[in-house]
Amino acid sequence: MDFIKLRFKESGEWYSLPEWAEYFIIVGKNIAVTPQSDSRIVTAIVVPTRAFGAAFVSLGMVISDSTLRTNVSETAHFYQLLELPLDTPVVFRPKPGKILKGILRNPIEQYGKRWVKVQVQSETDGGLTHWVDESRAYQVQPARHSGKLPKKQGGKSARFDNEFVDRLLGDVDPVQLGLQSKLVCALVGRKNTLEHEIRRTPLAVHVNRRRYAEGVLQDVLRVNRFVTEKQSHRTALVPIGAKPPSDKIVSNTEIGVIFDGALGFLKWGDMWHSRHQVIILDRTEPYFDDAISEINLRFSQNRTDGDIALPEGEAPLGCEVFTFREAIK
Numbered sequence: 001m002d003f004i005k006l007r008f009k010e011s012g013e014w015y016s017l018p019e020w021a022e023y024f025i026i027v028g029k030n031i032a033v034t035p036q037s038d039s040r041i042v043t044a045i046v047v048p049t050r051a052f053g054a055a056f057v058s059l060g061m062v063i064s065d066s067t068l069r070t071n072v073s074e075t076a077h078f079y080q081l082l083e084l085p086l087d088t089p090v091v092f093r094p095k096p097g098k099i100l101k102g103i104l105r106n107p108i109e110q111y112g113k114r115w116v117k118v119q120v121q122s123e124t125d126g127g128l129t130h131w132v133d134e135s136r137a138y139q140v141q142p143a144r145h146s147g148k149l150p151k152k153q154g155g156k157s158a159r160f161d162n163e164f165v166d167r168l169l170g171d172v173d174p175v176q177l178g179l180q181s182k183l184v185c186a187l188v189g190r191k192n193t194l195e196h197e198i199r200r201t202p203l204a205v206h207v208n209r210r211r212y213a214e215g216v217l218q219d220v221l222r223v224n225r226f227v228t229e230k231q232s233h234r235t236a237l238v239p240i241g242a243k244p245p246s247d248k249i250v251s252n253t254e255i256g257v258i259f260d261g262a263l264g265f266l267k268w269g270d271m272w273h274s275r276h277q278v279i280i281l282d283r284t285e286p287y288f289d290d291a292i293s294e295i296n297l298r299f300s301q302n303r304t305d306g307d308i309a310l311p312e313g314e315a316p317l318g319c320e321v322f323t324f325r326e327a328i329k
Helices: 019-032 053-070 074-083 134-139 163-169 175-179 191-199 247-252 262-268 288-302
Strands: 006-010 013-016 039-047 089-095 098-110 113-119 129-132 140-142 183-189 203-208 211-215 235-239 253-260 276-282 320-327
Touching: 006 019, 019 039, 019 053, 019 253, 019 276, 039 288, 053 163, 053 183, 053 191, 053 253, 053 276, 074 098, 074 113, 074 134, 089 129, 089 134, 098 129, 113 134, 129 134, 134 140, 163 203, 163 211, 183 191, 183 247, 183 262, 191 235, 235 247, 247 253, 253 262, 262 276, 262 288, 276 288, 288 320
Parallel strands: 039 276, 183 235, 183 253, 253 276
Antiparallel strands: 006 013, 006 203, 039 320, 089 098, 089 140, 098 113, 113 129, 203 211
């Protein structure tokens, strides 16, 4: 898989992320497309510092999952739209970077095929309507808005229009991130640390010459604890503490759990029984040896044959990676 070439800012200038950061993102991407049946991937990564490691693995998972969802049949999505009631609020994305509020009108059959009709202008102002066929079905998504259509739409929405997200997702439609909640992965770690990395650290993607699309990891990760009630989420944050993760979070996590440090892994590593696991470890942390012993025990008792999911080439300088397939109990 290709590097996404994120940049970080220092002294007013943008610099490429170090090799280890891109490596972590691709670990997440690879794991996300690895099937889970009777076994799962367990990957331990020992790093000089845990900073951003778990967040970047999560980013890879969410990006890869978005790609998978886009590849789901457009036909199925098209027929779901046909079954929605008249006047259902939607958003219509005729091209990247342009978002229009709309409502569904009665579908029609013409020129030998069926069309979904999306009205984007009020009747008194002309009632402009777009016809959308099956090949463009993903341009229309159900949405939460009043259904009241403006006289004129500029096509920009703070909720959906984000060039940083567009650049990270490539050809994937980013609108679904803003509309549909799900749990791609769970992050177990210290809330304050992860919040700083995910919400407070500006990053960018190079656009052209000296122009950069800026954003933060939260724009894509959509961590449940950092969104409002009306916003969608993609990632669950499980803070290290006395309270274990809820059954709802454990059962709804679709791809994997990332443990940011040894303590969370030792506390709750036996949960998420059928999901991939990534453990980010720092040799200087107090429970490092205990975590390594637990991982080795699981390797000796539960290892099974099968493909693993690591980027091509060696791990970055200063990192050690240990990965295996574990039989699901």
